[in-house]
Amino acid sequence: MIDIEVFIKTFIVLALFGTAGVGLYGVVAKPHATKKIISLTILGDTVNALAILLGYRYPGGIPPVYTGQPPNEFVGRAVDPLPQALVLTAIVIGMAVNLLIIYIALQTYRLYGTLDTRLIKKLRG
Amino acid sequence: MITPELALMLIFVSIAFVFAYLAVEERKLIRAVVYSAVQSAAFAFLFYLLGAPDIVLVYVPVTVGIYPAALLFLIRKTEEVENP
Amino acid sequence: MIEDITAIAAWAGLALFVGGAIWDLIAAIGMNRLPDFLSRLHAATIGVIGGAFYPLIGISLILLGTDIMGEYRYIAAGSAALTAFLILLLAPAGSHALARAARRRGLYRKDILVTDQQERGETE
C-alpha cells in the first residue's frame, strides 16, 4: 500500500524536475532566441524552487521571521533561511543577466535581421 | 494525513508544469510570454506555501512584471512568431 | 448597544457575501451567453466588482465585529478594505483599456453595436 503523503511529496519534487527538464528542452531544442530566453527563465525559476524546497519543514513550517514566539518553538518550526537568502540574490542577479541577454538579442536582430539561430549561423562570416 | 498546504502545493506545481510546457511549445511568442507569466504566478504561490515571503516579494515583481515587460518590448521590436 | 452594532455589521457582511456569490453566478452566465467581446467584458467586470469588491467589504465588516483576533482585527479589516478600494479603482480602468484596444483592432460585432461614442467624437 502506497502512502498518499509520500506520493504527493515525491510528485512535487518530480514535477519540479520535469519543469526544469521542459525548460532545458526549450533552451536546447528551440531555434528562436526569444523562445530560448523564455525557456531560460523557466529553468532558472524551477532550480530556485527546488533550492527552496530543500529547506522546507513538513508539517508546520513557518517563515523565518521572528514575531515573538517562545524561542524553542521558533527554532523548532521555522524553515531553513539559508536557501532563501541564496535564492534571493540569485533571482536579482539572474534578472540582471537575463535583461543583458535580452539587450544582446535586440542588438543581434539589428545586425542580422533575424533571431532564428540557424539562420544566424548561416549568415556568419 | 494530508495537510491543505501539501494539497495546494500539488495543485500549483501541476499548473506550473502545464503552463511551462505550453510556453515552450507555443509558436506565437506573445502567448508564450503570457503562459510563462502564469507559470511564474503559480511558483509565487508555491513559494508562499513553502514559508518564503521574502522570495515572494522579490519574485512577483520580477517574473510577473519585469520579465514579461522586457520580453514584450523585445518581441515588439523583433519577430512576433517563431519560425517553423 | 455595541453588541447590536457588531451583530448588524456581521449580518451585513454575510449579506454581502451572499450577494457576491449571486453576482459571480450572473457574471459566469453572462460570460457564456453574451455574443461578443465587449459585452463579455461587461460580464467580467460585473464578476470583479460584484464578486470581489463586495465580499471584501463584507470581510472587513465581519472582522471588525469579531473579538478572536484581538488587536490584529483592525489590521486585517483595514487591509481588506484597502484591497477592495484598489480593486474598485483598478478593475474598471483595466477593462476600459481592454475595450479600447479591442475597438482599435475591430474585435467586436458591428451589427449589434448600439452607439459608438468614439466615432462621433464625444470622448477622446
Place this chain on the structure above:
Amino acid sequence: MSGVRKVASAVALLAIVAALSLGAAAGGMGPFFDGIRSLGAFYLSTAPPQIAELVLGPSYRGLSSYSPEVVTSIVWDYRGLDTYFETAVFFLAIIGAVAIYRGIEEPVLRRPASGLSPIVRAVTKFLIPINIAVAASIALHGHLTPGGGFQAGAALAVAPIIVIVVFSRRYLLERGVTKLKALFFRSAGLIGIALVVLIPVIWSVISGEWAWVMQNQWKPGAEAFSYPAYLGGALISGSIWFLNLFEFLAVSFGFTILFLLISIDEDTVRSCMIRGGEECDRY
C-alpha cells in the same frame, strides 16, 4: 498543433511524472521535507536579538546580527561578502546593457506624447505614489518584516514600466528621470554600500584599534566599533538598515536605466547606428 492537443500532451507528460512518483513513493523518498541543517538552526537561533541573548548571553552581543528577519540578516551580515560581490555582478550586467546602447539617445523630442486614454492615466497617477510608498516601506522595514533592499528595488522597478506604457517615455524624461540622473543615483547607492562596509576599516586605521569588515556588531574581545543596534529605542539592526537603503537605490535605478533604454524608438537607434552623427552622440 492546436491548443487542446498541447494541453492534452502537457497533461500526459504530467501523468508520466505521476506514474514515476508512484513508483518512487513505493520505495520512499529521500531527504526532502525533513528537518533543517545545523547551520540553518544556528542562523535561526542567533539572528533575532531576543533569542540570541538567551542563547549566547548579553556579553556575546557581536555573535548576533540583531535582526528578527533571518533572511535579511544572512544576506547582509553572515554572508555579506557573498552579497557584496553579487551586487558587483549586477553592476556589471547593467553596465553591459548600457554599453550596447552607447551613443544612442533620442535626438529631439519632437513627437507629442502618446499613451493610453485619460481614464487609465488618472488611475495611474493615483497608483504610482502608492507603488513608491510600498517599495520604500519594504526597504525601510526590511530588517523587521519580510523585505529588504532587493525586494524593494524590484517592486519600485515596476513603476517606470507602467509610466512608459501608460504615459510615454517622454513623460518620464520631462519629469526629470533621465538616464544620467538614474546612473547618478545608482552609483550613489553603490558608493553608499561600499562606504558602509568600509567605515569600520577606516575607523580602525585612524584609531589604531581592531575592527571587522562586513560585520555590523562588535565582536567579543574587541569592543571597539560597531553600528548601533538600537537608535532612540527603535531596533535598526546596525548596518543592515543602511545597506537595505542603499541597495534599494542601486537596484531600482539600475532597472530604471534598462527600461529607459529599451523603450527608445527602434528607427532612432537604426539611424544613429548607421549615421553616427553628432546629434545622436550626446552622452
